[in-house]
Each structure stands twice: as C-alpha cells, then as structure tokens.
Amino acid sequence: MSSMISIEALNKRYGDKSALLDVSFEIETGAIFGILGRSGAGKSTLLRCLNRLEQPDAGRVVIDGEDINRLSLRELRAQRRQMGMIFQHFNLLHARTVGENIALPLQIAGVPAARRGARVDALLTLVGLEGYADVWPSQLSGGQKQRVGIARALAAEPRYLLCDEATSALDPDTTLSILDLLASLQRQLNITVVLITHEMAVVKRICHGAALLESGRLIESGSLSAIMANPHGRLRQLLLQDGEADRAFLARYQEQLRCVA
C-alpha cells in the first residue's frame, strides 16, 4: 500500500465554469504540502475533493491506495475522521467554550464525557493554550482562535490536516507563529499537512512540496528539491522572486537536500 495522496485527472465544473481541469499530482504523506494559486484558481475545490465534501465530475482521488469516491458511506465516515480541517475564519461555535469546541469531534465519535476532559487538556497544551478550556471564543485573539481550531481538528487523532487559508485572516507575526505551530505538530505527530494559500511566503516558511494552480489547471507540482532543480519552473521563479525570508528559506532547502543526499 503506497503512502500517498494521488490526484488523478480531476475535473470539476460549476455550470459552464471549470473549477478543476484535468488536475493530476501526488502528495507524499508525512510532509507539509502547499497548494498555491490566486483567488478562483480552484484551490478550495481541490481541497474539498480530498475529503469528498465535493464530488468531482471525472478523475480520482486515491488515498493510501483507496479511491475515495468508491468508499461506502461508512468507510467514508472513517476516512473523514482521518482528516482534520482548519479554516480561514476558524469556524468556532460561539455559544460553546473553548473546551466544548475542542471536545465536539470526540463527542461525535462517542468518546465518553469522562475521557474527553483529559484529552481536551492535552490538546490545549499541544497548541499552547493550557488552562483555556472554560474561556469563550469571543475572548480570544485571532491567533488563539486558530489554535483552538487546530486543537479541534486534531481531537480525533487524524492522519491528515487540511488547512483552508489558515493564516489569511491573521497579522504577519501571528501568521508566523501559527505556521511554526503547524510545522512543529507535523513533526511531533507525524501527520500530513495539506494547506492552501495564495502566499508564497507560507510555502517558503514550512512546505516540503507544493503545487501551483491557475484557472483550474495545474501549472507545476513537486517536492521542494524537484521545484528548485527545475531552472525554468514557475514555482522556482516565485520562490526566489522576493528577497523576504530568502536566507531562512534557502537554509531550510539546503538542510532538506542534506537529508536526502
């Protein structure tokens, strides 16, 4: 069984508009993978195809050797539990406390109330919010809300974390702290993080691989080393375009090269 997300000739139309046009690429599991593109490029549609919130018109999404469009409803529910999701606007329930928000997936999965408390406390520690269980979401900053969103997404111990513009509503410093938290969680928990973004800086900071979409078509995809080895590739150009964070990015890229050498 291959440990991989394989996106194969995916097509999705809304009326006469193609949101995805013959998109194929692979995401190696156990890494952070960025899906890049401008507004309307098809990123959210693609992300929603990964957990079948969206049904493609043609093509397949194969996860660990399994075509997810062929799963029964029961299998799909199990597969979805493997996929935590975080959102640009956090999607917290404001009439529930932080602890109750995080406990929600556990409640749905039938974890007894007595066990939920300890798990919520462990998750709060994991995201740097110890002692926040009884606080209301409205009392939190944007970065703290996203930390709650991340804790909730991780509650059912998923293998994948899907991030839909997770830092787009945050200021630059908070963005960096959330990206670094995602990178640290990916290492600690050995999960696969798929994030969509329109910001190259996000890819530079934490991604091990990326795909670039434009008007529903795939322009390029690959690991960071494959991207950097392609002298005429658009992604390489974009990665090296602005000077900001370049030194840190190149150091990280070189470290990755040493690891595979």
Ligand SMILES: Nc1ncnc2c1ncn2[C@@H]1O[C@H](COP(=O)(O)OP(=O)(O)OP(=O)(O)O)[C@@H](O)[C@H]1O
């Ligand atoms: N439910 C829908 N009904 C009709 N058109 C849709 C729907 N969802 C997406 N689209 C269209 O499909 C195209 C791709 O949208 P999508 O949301 O996947 O892009 P995106 O790259 O995520 O953009 P953004 O960053 O703005 O969210 C856009 O032209 C969008 O208007």
